[in-house]
Amino acid sequence: MKKKVIILVVIALILLGGGAGGTYYYAIASKYINTEDARIQGDLRAIGAPGAGKLIEWNYKEGDSFNKGDVLGLVETTPAHGNTPAVTQEIIAAEEGTIIQFNGIKDQMVSPSSAIAMSANLDQLYVSANLQETEIADVKVGSKVTIKIDAYPNTTITGHVERLGLGTNSSFSLLPTSNTTGNFTKVIQRIPVKISLDDHKGLRLVPGLNVTVKIEK
Structure with missing residues (x-):
């Protein structure tokens, strides 16, 4: 009997933990858009x-x-x-x-x-992030962005959405995909978003650095 009670308690804790984790994930997902498909860029x-x-x-x-x-x-x-x-x-x-x-x-x-x-111009760097087409409707020019840079994992900087792309990345490809087999598989498209940086915080930023961005909806 005692063993059965322990098992039930463990199951209850797992369910509670899963529920709390799900609630936390839903709260984050409902407020922010996250992507690791982003990097520091500059006008070369x-x-x-x-x-x-x-x-x-x-x-x-x-x-x-x-x-x-x-x-x-x-x-x-x-x-x-x-x-x-x-x-x-x-x-x-x-x-x-x-x-x-x-x-x-x-x-x-x-x-x-x-x-x-x-x-x-290293004083005018920005972030270029690629968002899924299903997320772009929740992004507005001026939205606040939190940026984590892989090269400086202990430092977070902020920015704002400056411009939304007017076409998907694939539409600008030199070799656009074409379907010649008759079989179609829908692929989620990505749209580039330009994010201005509020402050470098003294970090030595260069074009090409990988970042993770969290955009407020």
Whole structure:
């Protein structure tokens, strides 16, 4: 009899625990939208030469910041006419940013169509999150967002929904899926959402970091 009572008590505790867990999950799900399909992003800029020629000088290494109008480097261009002397042209920064990748080599030939370096403004980073199409109706511009960054698990930052995508990720794919077999399986589509950051909290954020977001409904 005693053993039977213990079993019943254990079953009751399991049911209560499951009910409490279910209630907690429902409360969270009813107030927030969560996704791990999100990462830090920045507007990347390709820096090219003003004209075809030789890269004779480059003044910034990866991680260096610069201001709009700074001279990033020099290119020596040779005019088409053989008797005309070479001309030195400056590579001028069109806007402020930070060099995040440098592909150049001194004295190599460069052209306007090839990127010598890539830059981004690390003070204007944001989060790009992909939400299921069944969730997007509950998201509004201005909704508060809590962000956890995988690289800094002990720190949480906040942000706000800045823009909702106007198409699903698959609609922008270079290789759109097509059904040629006659068999159809519905796949939940994902819509990109741009989230602005309220404060970096002194964290060294770079494009590409994985994050988890919780968006208030």
